[in-house]
Amino acid sequence: MQQRWDKISAWLREQQADAAFIHTTPNVFYLSQFFCHPHERLLRLFIFPEAEPFLVCPQMEVASARNAGWKNPVLGYDDVQNPWEMIASELAKRSVSAHATVAIEKEQLSYSRVEQLQAVIPHARFVSADEPLNRLRLIKDAGEIKLLREAAAIADYGVEVGISALKQGCSEMEVVARIEWEMKKKGIHEMSFSTTVLFGGKTAFPHGTPALAPLQPGDLVLFDLGVVLDGYCSDITRTVGFRSVNEQQQQIYETVLKAQQKALEQCRTGTIMGDLDRAARSVISDAGYGEFFPHRLGHGLGIDVHEYPSINETNDSPLQAGMVFTVEPGIYIQGLGGVRIEDDVLITREGCETLTRFPKELQII
Numbered sequence: 001m002q003q004r005w006d007k008i009s010a011w012l013r014e015q016q017a018d019a020a021f022i023h024t025t026p027n028v029f030y031l032s033q034f035f036c037h038p039h040e041r042l043l044r045l046f047i048f049p050e051a052e053p054f055l056v057c058p059q060m061e062v063a064s065a066r067n068a069g070w071k072n073p074v075l076g077y078d079d080v081q082n083p084w085e086m087i088a089s090e091l092a093k094r095s096v097s098a099h100a101t102v103a104i105e106k107e108q109l110s111y112s113r114v115e116q117l118q119a120v121i122p123h124a125r126f127v128s129a130d131e132p133l134n135r136l137r138l139i140k141d142a143g144e145i146k147l148l149r150e151a152a153a154i155a156d157y158g159v160e161v162g163i164s165a166l167k168q169g170c171s172e173m174e175v176v177a178r179i180e181w182e183m184k185k186k187g188i189h190e191m192s193f194s195t196t197v198l199f200g201g202k203t204a205f206p207h208g209t210p211a212l213a214p215l216q217p218g219d220l221v222l223f224d225l226g227v228v229l230d231g232y233c234s235d236i237t238r239t240v241g242f243r244s245v246n247e248q249q250q251q252i253y254e255t256v257l258k259a260q261q262k263a264l265e266q267c268r269t270g271t272i273m274g275d276l277d278r279a280a281r282s283v284i285s286d287a288g289y290g291e292f293f294p295h296r297l298g299h300g301l302g303i304d305v306h307e308y309p310s311i312n313e314t315n316d317s318p319l320q321a322g323m324v325f326t327v328e329p330g331i332y333i334q335g336l337g338g339v340r341i342e343d344d345v346l347i348t349r350e351g352c353e354t355l356t357r358f359p360k361e362l363q364i365i
Contacts, residue, residue: 001069004031004136005047011103011132012049018100019091020047020129021117024108026303027133028055034068035231036061042083051094056083088120098122103129134308139322144232144302145346148324151234152344152355154227158183159238159358162197162223166242166365172197172210183227192226192233192305203239203338206295206330217243220337221365226305233305235326236356237342240363249339252289252331253362256339259283259329260360263297267327267345267352273315280329281313289331298326301344323347324355 008020008031022028022045029035036043036057044056052072057065059076066074075090077083091100100121104114106128118124140148158179165178175197183191198208200219208222215221219242226235239256241249259280266279277297284293296312301324309315311325328342344355 001031001033005053007136008047008129008132009049012047015103015127016101017103017127018048018096019094020045020103021109022047022105022129022133023113024105026307027105027137029231030133030137030303032065032068032070034061034065034070036064041079042077044083044087046087046090048094048096054090056087084116084120091120096121099125101125101127103127103132105130105133137302138300138308139320140302140324140346141322145322145324147230147232148234148301148344148346149355151227151229151232152236152357154183154186154188154229155225155234155236155344156356156358157186158195158225158227159223159236162225163221163240163363163365166215166221166240168217168243169214171212171214172199172202173212176210179223179225188227188229190228192228192235196222196224198222199242201335201337204332204334204336206332206338206340215242218246220245220249220339222338222340224340224342231303233301233303234344234356235301235305235342236344236358237328237330237340238358238360239339239341240365242365244364245362248336250362251287252333252336253339255284255287255289256329256331256341257360257362260327260341260343263327263329264343264345264352264354267319267347269319269321269347269349271319273309273311273317273319274313276311276319276327277313277315280327284329284331289333292331292333293329294332295330298328298342298345300325319347321347321349 041058047053054073056075059078062076075086161182165175202208203220203222222239224237263276263280298311300307330340332338346353
């Protein structure tokens with residue numbers, strides 16, 4: 001944690017800022033190892049160029065913050081106290097003036113919270129902390145990579161469970177329930193996002209919602225799932241055929257697989273991220289399906305299931321060792337179905353490591 005604080009403190013000095021006001025659960029966790037969903041209550045982490053940081057959280061969460069390893073001051077408040085009075089006192093101890101420059105997460109901070117902060121620092125000047133925080137989280141350390149690797153292995157198992165649950169007449173929701181029950185048995189408290197299992201024509205909707213339609217022979221089945229392990233997410237997609245696939249379904253599957261392999265071959269340090277997207281997209285376009293690939297190639301993965309970097313054709317930043325992101329081309333055709341193949345990828349000094357390893361050859365179940 002000290003290294004992370006030091007980097008934020010150094011950035012504050014560069015910006016001539018007096019404090020960073022961190023409020024989003026993922027960034028508080030990244031900088032404190034304390035994970036808390038405060039609901040409507042106040043959760044805040046204050047970091048300074050020189051002074052000691054402090055944490056603000058509901059009183060009922062103070063013990064959890066300490067158990068997570070937070071050893072600096074923590075201001076706990078109950079539901080009838082005004083935490084801003086405590087914050088004002090702590091800021092005064094650190095000589096933060098009414099004209100202070102404060103770094104905030106502009107993309108996430110509500111206007112009402114800004115007003116509360118301005119009541120304490122009435123003439124504050126605000127700068128955005130979003131970009132430095134995103135850059136800091138972009139490169140994963142050894143501990144984060146270990147958790148991401150383990151979360152990916154559990155996601156692999158989730159696909160295996162889902163495939164084993166397929167039988168004629170079962171519903172998408174039944175398969176979702178089976179997957180999540182098996183994840184609970186492994187100690188997983190939370191999925192990275194709502195588990196997606198889609199049958200037949202619904203596979204043509206990239207973000208379709210599982211329902212009660214029965215599985216029929218000839219259906220494509222798309223699984224998109226991930227787990228949260230000690231605060232870190234995984235994300236995998238696999239598509240299989242039930243009993244049989246027709247010629248066009250097989251063709252789009254092979255096209256998507258080829259597109260993903262083309263992108264994975266270029267996953268190494270120095271490659272421009274936009275080139276990955278273009279590599280996969282060119283395979284799909286050359287096969288005549290370009291208009292049916294409507295989304296970017298992938299997204300960063302870590303504490304959030306969607307974080308930096310965005311793997312899209314306009315991103316001209318190079319890949320760096322320690323980045324973790326998804327590679328997930330897809331083809332979606334209304335009336336026929338859709339195919340997406342997604343893996344979690346770690347950039348290493350030698351090339352890349354694919355963290356999700358469930359087989360990708362077309363399976364007919």
